[in-house]
Amino acid sequence: MKRGYAFKSCNVIYGDAGRSIDRNMTILIHEKGLIEKIGKASDVVIPEDYETIDLAGEYVMPGLINAHVHLFADGKPFTLSVNERLLKFAFHHILDTKLGRNVLKKRMKRNALTALHSGVTTMRSVGEFFYTDVKLRDEIKANQFVGPNLQVSGYFLSVTGGHGAPYLALVGDSPWEARRNVRINVKNGVDLIKICVTGGVTDAKTVGEAGRLQMTEEEVATICEEAHKIGIRVAAHVESTEGVRIALKGGVDTIEHGAEMDEEIIQLYKNNPKALKGYTAVIPTLQAGYPSAKLDTSLTKLNATIKENSRLVYDSMLKGLQQAIEHDIKIGVGTDAAMSFVTHYDIWRELDHLIRQTKLNTAQVIERVTKSNAEILGIDHLTGTIDIGKQADLIVMKHNPLDNIKALSNVTMVMVNGNLIQTPSVTRIQEVDELLDTVWDSTSYEY
Ligand SMILES: [Zn+2]
Incomplete structure (x- = not known):
């Protein structure tokens, strides 16, 4: 039995924009799933009982981290219009049955594996039904199957009539009710708390409703106090x-998604005494907004209200992101995979979008989706860069992603916690890919 792996003859991108690429390297991966050694091929002796994988000049970088996903859907456009009676019926008679829950869990597992095979070795899932996300995380941790590292939030916390309520959210209408809902999620094993401070595009019925305030500052503060007391983070849906x-x-x-900032907001992001680490990061999800906001409704099949809300949210989110970059506010990368036109396998599109629409360059974008995301999620001691002692969460590509970020759309190998997936395979959704390809071909680089 092999005791570890040796990746031979590879070019290493560390996930840190400050470190340049190293060529013709060897990486040793210990059987415990950790990176054991990184060095020039001539300096590293490969132990005899290690399996050597000759990468022949291919590129290795840290596995990608998607800081904002939902596992319950795969990114095929929702065609169901929001009809409350229909929704109620579907929830109680289809989803919330033994069979329904089983189907849901299988689908979530498939989506997690799709992401993993496309190079996403860590996912932060921010809103799911029935704590199925907790179960999946635990099965992966118990080695029942090889899956991505998962951070899970369970249900949203929302208010009566709020975003995701009542089916996807625990509802509370006072600080104490909100505090109880934190405790319920914690008791069920979540890693973080997801709250809905404003409405959202998916359930807004009128133009402008998506960003409407729902929670009070007092409710938010109580939730944060309760979560931070036990060291877990709070992610806020805000539009x-x-x-x-x-x-x-x-x-x-x-702040998930985000919006245009003023001076008070800029200062609060950078220095937020109530946040767990003393600052707040923003995780824009451009890909979730762009197709709905900018493509013709004859292509997206969305109604005019959704399109207009998407446009308002997208434009403000992009403005906020550009301000965040200008003012050195911490930025993470998430896609909101599961939303219409956002699949689990194309996080490279979000990175491409960042490069096109902001001043970030390719190396900086790669750092955001690896090292920075790990810091924001509080797992930078475990993953996010290629360093000795960290988990062997690695991806391999034929082409250099620093030259063209699209190299990430075709990973040739994935390793998660030292488990090697030698021939990753992803089932693509052709209709979504074709639609999105038209967007990117017609958009020119601004910088
Ligand atoms: Zn989301």
Whole structure:
């Protein structure tokens, strides 16, 4: 039986924009799943009982981290219009049955594996039904199957009539009810708390409703206090400037999606005494907004309200992101995979989008999706860069992603916690790929 792996003749990208690429390297991976040694081929002796994999000049970098996903869906466009009676019926008579829960769990597992095979070795899942995300995480941890590292939030925390309520959220209408809901999620084993401070595009019924304030600052602050007390983070769904202000004042650790900022907000991001680490990061999800916001409704099949809400949210989110870069606010990368047109296998599109629409260069974008995301999730001691002692979460590509980020769309090998997937395979959704390919071909680089 082999005691480890040796990746031979590879070019190493460390996931840290400050370190340059090293060529003709050998990486040793210990059987315990950790990176044991990294060095020039001539300096590293490969132990006899290690399996040597000759990468013949291919590129190795840290596995990607997607900081904002949902596992319950795969990115095929939702065609179901929001009809409450239909939704209620579907929830109680299809999803919330023994069979329904089993089907859901299988689907979530498939989506997690799709992501893994495309190079995403860590996912932060921010809103799922029935704590199925907790179960999947535990099965992976117990080695029942090889899956990505998962951080899970269980149900959203929301208010009556709020985003995701009632089916995807625990509802609370006071600080104490909100605190109880944190405790319920914690008791069920979540890694983080996801809250909805404003409405969202998916359930807004009128234009402008997506960013409407729902939680109060007092509710947010209580949730943060309860979560931070036991060292877990709070991620806030926010789609308007006023929502960001309330969330930051309450002390959240990440703003999901985000919006245009003013001076008070910029300062609060950078120095937020109530946040677990003293600052708040922003995790934009451009890919979730762009197709709905910018493509013709004849292509997207969306109604005019969704399109207009998407446009408002996308434009403000992009403005906020550009301000975040300008003011050196910590930025993570998430896609909101599961939303319409956002698959689990194309995080490279989010990176491509960042390069096209902001001043970030390719190396900086790679750092955001690896090292920075690990820091934001509080797992940078475990993963996010290629360093001795870290988990062997690695991806291999034929082409150099620093030259063209699209190299990430075709990983030739994936390793997670030292488990090697030698021939990764992803089932693509052709209709979504074709639609998105038209977007990117017609968009020119701004910088
Ligand atoms: Zn989301």
